[in-house]
Amino acid sequence: MTIQDLKSSENFFLLAGPCVIEGEDMAMRIAERVVKMTNRLEIPYVFKGSYRKANRSRLDSFTGIGDEKALKILKKVHDTFDVPVVTDIHAPEEAIMAAEYVDILQIPAFLCRQTDLLVAAAKTGKIVNIKKGQFLSPGAMRFAADKVVEAGNSQVMLTERGTTFGYQDLLVDYRGIPEMQTFGHPVVLDVTHSLQQPNQTSGVTGGMPALIETVAKAGVAVGVDGLFMETHEDPSVAKSDGANMLKLDLLEGLLEKLVRIRQAIK
Numbered sequence: 469m470t471i472q473d474l475k476s477s478e479n480f481f482l483l484a485g486p487c488v489i490e491g492e493d494m495a496m497r498i499a500e501r502v503v504k505m506t507n508r509l510e511i512p513y514v515f516k517g518s519y520r521k522a523n524r525s526r527l528d529s530f531t532g533i534g535d536e537k538a539l540k541i542l543k544k545v546h547d548t549f550d551v552p553v554v555t556d557i558h559a560p561e562e563a564i565m566a567a568e569y570v571d572i573l574q575i576p577a578f579l580c581r582q583t584d585l586l587v588a589a590a591k592t593g594k595i596v597n598i599k600k601g602q603f604l605s606p607g608a609m610r611f612a613a614d615k616v617v618e619a620g621n622s623q624v625m626l627t628e629r630g631t632t633f634g635y636q637d638l639l640v641d642y643r644g645i646p647e648m649q650t651f652g653h654p655v656v657l658d659v660t661h662s663l664q665q666p667n668q669t670s671g672v673t674g675g676m677p678a679l680i681e682t683v684a685k686a687g688v689a690v691g692v693d694g695l696f697m698e699t700h701e702d703p704s705v706a707k708s709d710g711a712n713m714l715k716l717d718l719l720e721g722l723l724e725k726l727v728r729i730r731q732a733i734k
Contacts, residue, residue: 469571481694485516487709489538499545505720515545515553522558530707539569560588567592577601580612590619597625602632606644624653630662642690656694657687663712675712688729
C-alpha cells in the first residue's frame with residue numbers, strides 16, 4: 469500500500485476506529501459498519517486502533533488487552549475487510565513488531581521530535597503518519613517529515629491535532645493545513661483529538677464532542693487531504709478517550725455532509 473492509493477479518489481480519505489482495541493468483536497463490528505458506509509460514499513478508508521496506549525493520565529488508566537493480541541486483531545480487520553490499518557508506536561523497538569501487522573505506523577504528537585522513533589518507523593518501509601505536536605508550529609513539522617524522508621522513506625503523512633491553548637484546551641489553526649501541504653505530503657485533520665480538554669484535575673481527559681461536525685466541516689472546507697476520527701458504539705463506556713469520540717451511529721450522516729462539502733470546493 470502507498471499514499472497514492474489513499475489519494476486515488478477525488479474524495480478525502482478517512483482514518484477511523486476506536487481509540488484503543490478493546491476486543492476482537494468490538495473491532496470487527498466497528499470496521500464492518502465503517503467499511504459499508506465508506507464504500508457507499510467512495511471514501512478511501514483506513515481502520516484505526518491503538519494496540520496499546522502509552523500516554524495515560526493515571527497509572528490505573530486502561531492501556532490495552534496485550535500487544536500481540538491487539539495487533540493480531542488489527543491484522544484480522546485488514547484480512548477480513550481488505551482495508552489498510554493504522555496504529556501508534558511509542559519506541560523504536562516497536563516499529564518492526566507493529567509493521568508485521570499494520571500498513572501505517574503513527575507517531576504520537578508528543579513523540580514527533582523523537583529522531584530514533586521516526587527513523588525506525590521509516591526503515592520499515594510502511595507509511596508513517598506523524599502527528600503534529602501540540603507544542604509545535606505547522607512549519608516545524610517539515611523537519612519531522614524530513615527525518616523520515618532522509619532515512620529512505622518518502623511515504624509520509626502529517627496530522628494536525630490542535631495546539632495547546634492554555635492549560636486545559638486545544639485550538640485548531642486552519643492556516644497550518646495548507647502550510648504543511650506545501651511540504652509535499654498529505655495532511656490529515658485529527659478531528660476528535662483536536663477537541664480534547666487535557667490535564668483535567670480528575671486525571672481523565674475531557675472533550676467537546678458536540679463540535680466534531682464543526683471542526684470536520686472546516687477542515688474539509690480548507691482542503692485537508694484526510695480526516696482522522698475516533699468512533700465507538702458507545703463512547704460513554706469506551707476505555708480510552710470516550711469524552712471526545714464520535715458515536716458510531718452519527719458517523720455516516722456526518723460523512724455524507726462532508727462529502728458534499730468536498731464536492732462543492734472541487
